[in-house]
Amino acid sequence: MAEISSKPQPTVAINKLKFTYPGIDGHPPPGSAPLIEDFSLSLFPGDRCLFVGSNGAGKTTILKIIGGKHMVDPDMVRVLGRSAFHDTALISSGDLSYLGGEWRREVAFAGFEIPIQMDVSAEKMIYGVTGVLPQRRDELIKVLDVDLSWRMHKVSDGQRRRVQICMGLLKPFKVLLLDEITVDLDVLARADLLRFLKKECEERGSTIIYATHIFDGLENWPSHIVYVAHGKLQLAKPMNEIKEASNLSLMRTVESWLRKERDEDRKIRKERKANGLPEHEKRVDGSRVTGGPARVINNGWAAGRLNSTIAGEENFVLSSNRVLR
Numbered sequence: 001m002a003e004i005s006s007k008p009q010p011t012v013a014i015n016k017l018k019f020t021y022p023g024i025d026g027h028p029p030p031g032s033a034p035l036i037e038d039f040s041l042s043l044f045p046g047d048r049c050l051f052v053g054s055n056g057a058g059k060t061t062i063l064k065i066i067g068g069k070h071m072v073d074p075d076m077v078r079v080l081g082r083s084a085f086h087d088t089a090l091i092s093s094g095d096l097s098y099l100g101g102e103w104r105r106e107v108a109f110a111g112f113e114i115p116i117q118m119d120v121s122a123e124k125m126i127y128g129v130t131g132v133l134p135q136r137r138d139e140l141i142k143v144l145d146v147d148l149s150w151r152m153h154k155v156s157d158g159q160r161r162r163v164q165i166c167m168g169l170l171k172p173f174k175v176l177l178l179d180e181i182t183v184d185l186d187v188l189a190r191a192d193l194l195r196f197l198k199k200e201c202e203e204r205g206s207t208i209i210y211a212t213h214i215f216d217g218l219e220n221w222p223s224h225i226v227y228v229a230h231g232k233l234q235l236a237k238p239m240n241e242i243k244e245a246s247n248l249s250l251m252r253t254v255e256s257w258l259r260k261e262r263d264e265d266r267k268i269r270k271e272r273k274a275n276g277l278p279e280h281e282k283r284v285d286g287s288r289v290t291g292g293p294a295r296v297i298n299n300g301w302a303a304g305r306l307n308s309t310i311a312g313e314e315n316f317v318l319s320s321n322r323v324l325r
């Protein structure tokens, strides 16, 4: 009898992802350097992955690709074994949920986009989502402390955001992509939401990728941390290993990585200038390649590992295609 493997399958599998934004003709400009390159990562049920990196590093782009908003070769990104771009049922079923970007202005739910500032009650918005377990809905209304009588065009940004988040989480997702959605929430709402999300991973085996620049209250939330710079994976580690390797707080740890990245970037720009080159390489379409440190890092990876250490912590550094487990 054939043996059935008990090894868990990744919920998110990214394999040598490469991506360039299309130019005005809808195609990547010829000869242009990819924005995302050689990015590989696997996440498993229960993983809570904190996605960090400086502004413009490529976090949103990667989350959107995972969420099926940009087309890539289906072999490069699989969510629950499928391609979100090609298999729209992943999103419409609620198995994959993406909260971020345009979603901040509209609620994108099950393929429909609803303006979030209409003269409509929170109750109508929330109860308008069908196929939802009443118990889960009640729990979310409580967690996010939503007043069902709120009129959406009259509430504060944070109150509107709570209703949005509530709607986005109504279906029991298997994979959730969060792109900086907690900025408007007060301390209590954010803490309660993070607790709820952690419970979802622990009890239901959901996988969450959360991109944020706000580290308050996150110290004990992630199971893994992933650091992206210049569209490339710099580091992917279980959180406990990060803590073991450094006495710094999560915020200070990330700060030290970003400082190191910026210093390397500046150094390379200076060297280019000294050699009579423009400070930044340009793509064929004229856009800037933000690739200073990435090139240094790539040189390190040519030997299989990153020579240039991040924040002086050699242990933190993984090879470019290392997966989390």
Ligand SMILES: Nc1ncnc2c1ncn2[C@@H]1O[C@H](COP(=O)(O)OP(=O)(O)OP(=O)(O)O)[C@@H](O)[C@H]1O
Residues within 6 Å of the ligand: 021, 035, 053, 054, 055, 056, 057, 058, 059, 060, 061, 062, 290
């Ligand atoms: N639609 C687009 N067309 C062309 N380039 C884009 C587009 N969207 C983003 N970019 C570029 O891609 C790069 C990565 O952007 P992205 O939004 O993924 O970064 P990020 O890490 O999420 O940044 P932030 O922390 O500021 O949100 C940036 O240099 C940006 O200018």
